[in-house]
């Protein structure tokens with residue numbers, strides 16, 4: 001089915017001017033960027049976005065990192081977009097990521113891993129609504 005998923009190009013990647021190279025990976029995989037914006041999250045906004053991880057030991061570091069510099073948030077649309085995006089990103093830990101994936105090529109560490117992508121249909125819907133209004137989604 002045609003799906004939409006939320007993607008974030010993280011501060012370690014925007015800082016190194018990798019926005020275009022990462023977006024090209026999504027487009028080359030057949031995903032269409034139907035919304036895109038560069039924003040600088042406040043710690044409160046980053047904390048809210050990652051609230052599901054609030055009891056994990058890495059939460060504080062994650063929130064601080066995500067609010068440290070700008071990010072680019074995008075909505076990707078296409079056939080099986082949620083799974084396809086996760087394939088293109090590669091494993092969370094770049095040490096385990098397959099050849100050719102974004103995290104294998106660009107990620108610096110488990111925390112500074114260049115991209116975030118929604119993990120399921122319900123979270124994709126919530127995460128898209130967190131950043132975008134319906135009017136901003138242009139299919």
Ligand code: CMP
Pocket residue numbers: 053058062092110111112113115116117
């Ligand atoms: P992301 O897909 O954005 O979702 C949560 C993030 O927490 C994850 O990618 C990692 O960048 C980050 N993180 C940092 N440490 C860990 C860890 N030990 N386990 C899982 N995620 C971690």
